[in-house]
Amino acid sequence: MSGPNDVSDAPTGIEFDIISRSGLMAVAFSAVVLIVGIRSRNLWLLQVLHVGGGATWMVLDVFLGFVLGPILNAQTFTARISIASKLLPKMLLLMPTAVTMTLAAGWVLGSLLGNTQPGSPAYRYIVASYFLAAILEVTALGFLQPANVAVMFEIKQPHPNPEVVGSLMKRFVFAARVLGIAQIGILLLMTRIASLA
Amino acid sequence: MDRTVKSFTTVGVAGLVAAVISGIYVVTHPADRGSIYVQLLLALLAQIVLMFNLRSAETLDKPRRHRFNLVSGIALVGYTVRTGIIALAFFTVGIRGGRMAFLALDLALYAMTVPTIIGFTAARTASIAPSEPAEGRQ
Numbered sequence: 001m002s003g004p005n006d007v008s009d010a011p012t013g014i015e016f017d018i019i020s021r022s023g024l025m026a027v028a029f030s031a032v033v034l035i036v037g038i039r040s041r042n043l044w045l046l047q048v049l050h051v052g053g054g055a056t057w058m059v060l061d062v063f064l065g066f067v068l069g070p071i072l073n074a075q076t077f078t079a080r081i082s083i084a085s086k087l088l089p090k091m092l093l094l095m096p097t098a099v100t101m102t103l104a105a106g107w108v109l110g111s112l113l114g115n116t117q118p119g120s121p122a123y124r125y126i127v128a129s130y131f132l133a134a135i136l137e138v139t140a141l142g143f144l145q146p147a148n149v150a151v152m153f154e155i156k157q158p159h160p161n162p163e164v165v166g167s168l169m170k171r172f173v174f175a176a177r178v179l180g181i182a183q184i185g186i187l188l189l190m191t192r193i194a195s196l197a
Numbered sequence: 198m199d200r201t202v203k204s205f206t207t208v209g210v211a212g213l214v215a216a217v218i219s220g221i222y223v224v225t226h227p228a229d230r231g232s233i234y235v236q237l238l239l240a241l242l243a244q245i246v247l248m249f250n251l252r253s254a255e256t257l258d259k260p261r262r263h264r265f266n267l268v269s270g271i272a273l274v275g276y277t278v279r280t281g282i283i284a285l286a287f288f289t290v291g292i293r294g295g296r297m298a299f300l301a302l303d304l305a306l307y308a309m310t311v312p313t314i315i316g317f318t319a320a321r322t323a324s325i326a327p328s329e330p331a332e333g334r335q
Contacts, residue, residue, distance in 0.1 A: 104286040111290035142210035146318030154322045
């Protein structure tokens with residue numbers, strides 16, 4: 001019976017693009033829209049970018065950490081690298097794009113609405129959100145994204161090491177779980193700020 | 198060797214924490230209030246960590262160094278664009294002068310530290326030539 005530690009299914013590397021051209025085009029388009037939103041100071045566009053980016057970021061973290069991650073870790077090695085080769089290149093581009101949209105549009109939006117001023121009723125929630133965002137950034141950039149990149153390089157090798165992939169995937173899923181929990185805190189803070197308006 | 202590379206990643210995360218806290222300190226303290234020494238100390242700490250990591254990259258063996266350079270180079274391009282957009286957001290809402298200079302410094306440190314963390318993590322798995330079978334790994 002096969003399981004997560006079963007490597008008898010002769011692991012071999014998978015050919016795939018770590019960075020896809022179509023994905024880069026989508027990232028470039030998002031960056032242009034974000035720059036237009038920031039420079040135009042259009043509140044509606046900034047709301048779209050901040051809320052849309054934040055929702056994407058949160059859903060991805062919660063889904064990866066609590067739904068897909070445990071399923072992925074229970075798969076055979078071959079199934080795991082097959083899913084990872086499709087999932088991780090998308091995550092590599094999607095996550096930083098969603099995070100940048102959320103933070104940059106959110107900062108401009110908060111400043112235009114006066115929420116980043118110390119006298120604002122929302123200020124303490126905004127400051128709390130900075131610290132949660134810092135936890136998210138450090139976990140995502142210090143643990144999740146490096147693991148993401150390292151797994152992709154490993155599974156591209158002709159003979160990927162099941163132990164290395166398993167260990168990195170566990171780290172990836174653990175980081176996504178920490179992010180999912182911090183994201184729930186951000187959700188509570190942001191909805192509190194919205195209810196003050 | 199693997200453990201040594203892992204420690205470079207850990208040190209890099211410490212530098213990232215310093216750069217992020219420094220950035221939060223600057224945005225939460227108006228120009229006339231925050232202590233310049235706290236900002237300087239955090240930015241200096243992040244800078245020292247970055248220098249240490251860049252020197253550490255030179256000690257990697259050839260396959261690991263090749264992967265480190267490849268991955269951190271691509272990541273550097275991405276994170277430079279990203280921090281540029283964030284800097285534009287700060288500039289657009291009227292942050293100027295010393296605060297903007299500190300934020301730009303923090304963002305630059307952030308844009309250089311993250312690629313080293315990603316590069317070291319990717320380099321950890323590059324210990325042998327691609328043609329060598331998996332059994333030969335440590």
